[in-house]
Amino acid sequence: MQDQQIFKDLLLVSDIDGTLTELMDVPKKNIEAIKRFISLGGKFTLCTGRPKCALREVLEQVPINAPMITINGSYLYSPDEGVLYEVRLPDGVKDFVYLLLERFPQIGAMLVEPESYWVIRWGDESIEGLWQRKEMYEKQGCCRMYSPQEGPQSWHKVVLMISPEQIPTVRAFIEQQNPKGFYPVQSDRFYLELVSDEANKGKGMNMIRDALHMKKTAAIGDRENDESMLLEADFSAIPKNGDENLRKKVDFIVDSCENGAVADFINHLEQIYNP
8 A cells, every 4th residue: 555655754855947837837737746755755946046036927826835045046935934034245246246237238137136136227128038038027016127226135046138149148248257156057048147156046945955854855956047956956857948068967857847747757756655
C-alpha cells in the first residue's frame, strides 16, 4: 500500500516564468500535480525573480504551503509570518545604473521592489516579448515610473531590459567594471538582473528548508538565475525549453513549460519516492 506521506521531508521550489507558466495562466496539469504533491506530505513554494506584488494571479491558481522566495532571493516572506529575510543592493549601484543607461541609450531599467516595479525607462520598444510583460505589470497594478524624488531610496534588485543580441556586450561591460556588492545574472531572453551578493535562489531555498526542518529539496527552473538552486537541490529539473547551458547540470530534463513541466517533475519525484 502506498505511503500517503511519501513527500513529508521534501521541499519543492519552482521558478515561475518559463517554468510554472509562460506568463499568467498555469497549466492545469501543474495545478493538479502540485495539489497531489502537497496531499502526499510535501512542502511546495515559489522561487522567483518577481516581487510580492506580482504574484496574486499565480497564487489564485496554485496552492503553496511554505514561505516564498521572491526578488531572486532578496526577499523571503510568508503570508502568515511576514518578512523572513531581506537584503538590498549597495548604494553604489545607483550611479552604476545611470552610467549604464548613458553608455547604452537603447536599454531600459527598472527596480524590483516588494510592492512595485519602478521603471526608470523602458528602453527599446521593439524587443519581442517586453511589451507583453509591460502590459502584465500594469494589469497587476504594481508598475510605476521612478524618479529620485518619488521612489525607493534603497533598492532590492535592478532589471536591465536589453535586446537578446546585445546582452553579451552589456554583460561584458558590467563585468569589466568589477562591481562591488552585486552581480549580473540573466533571467530571461531580454532581462539582465543586478542582484546583491547576499542573495540568490539557492540560498533562499536552503533558508526555507532549514526553517521548515525539511531533509531534502527539489528545484525546477529554466534560466541562469535558477542555477544556484538547481545546483543546491537534491533533485533538479529544467523544462526542455530552458537554458541549453543548464541542461547538463540537472537531474531531469522535463516537458516544456506550456505542457506542464512542474507536473512532469513531480511525476519523476513520485517514481523515486514510491517506485
